[in-house]
Amino acid sequence: MKKALILLLTLLMAFSAFGQLTTLWEKSSATSSMPGWFDTAHLTRGFAYGKVDGQDRLLVVSRNGGNKLYVLDAANGDSLTALDPAGISGGTYYVSDAAISEDGDMYVCNLALNTTLKVYKWAKVDTTATVVIEHPYTAGRVGDKMSVYGSKADNSLTFFFGDANNNKILRFTTADNGETFAADTIAIDQKGGSASVALTSDGGAVYHNAAGVYMKRYDGVSSSVVSGTVCGTGTNATEFIFNDGKSEYVATFQYGAGNENARLLKVPGGNLALASSYYLTPTLGSNGNANGAGD
Secondary structure, X not given: OOOOOOOXXXXXXXXXXXXOEEEOOOOOOOOOOOOOOOOOOXXXXXXXXXXXXXXXXXXXXXXXXXXXXXXXXXXXXXXXXXXXXXXXXXXXXXXXXXXXXXXXXEXXXXXXXXXXXXXXXXXXXXXXXXXXXXXXXXXXXXXXXOEEEOOOOOOOOEEEEEOOOOOEEEEEEOOOOOOOOEXXXXXXXXXXXXXXXXXXXXXXXXXXXXXXXXXXXXXXOOEEEOOOOOOOOOEEEEEEEEEOOOEEEEEXXXXXXXXXXXXXXXEEOOOHXXXXXXXXXXXXXXOOOOOOOOO
């Protein structure tokens, strides 16, 4: 059982042309500004950013006091409302991570350790959840992190889950506008806790990162790995940010003493062996986090 503490990374950033970023707002233990519903254990560990009803929103998942699904204003971090958790059940943890699709649908997954993976959808903040994925997964651990890309309107909607216990990525795709999903797996050569998957903007490659391993990029033909002098193994949650035509930019969450922050990597030509640090955010605080839970 994981016992360590967590600090949730909820820092929004804006790019400039010179490798610097501007903090728009911060809710952290470093500034004593955490919401009252946050906890200092490992119960609040996942969140998503996207447009809901045309508005920029964050969706934060917490098990502090029950199955909690908080909706925040992405412009300033203020708590706005919460999703109705009615009907959520099953899994090692009933709620674990969140995602918002291009359609503005909100998704929350459970954590499944040798049990059934479930994904719930809310089309609006004032609706109840529907189960869109219910997939028996009896020999692995998925749901620590969930990544969602595309739109149900054109059947590009795709879910990715890293498996903490096996060398593979679990993927779900749809052919009927999100009514049902088919599962398949992508074979990779590493695994680790809080496994995370990030799809490149052209859909041709994925970044995989997890606690205890180095970030790797897979394009179906070859792979590349980041140097340990650039980005260490105490990282997991990873997001593809953008491609400027020459380099890809990828952000990852760093946990542990002196970290609890985000490292942004510049990856020339999509080759992680050539990656360099583009920016490092300030620490969000010193709460213990030995299990590396965060987002």
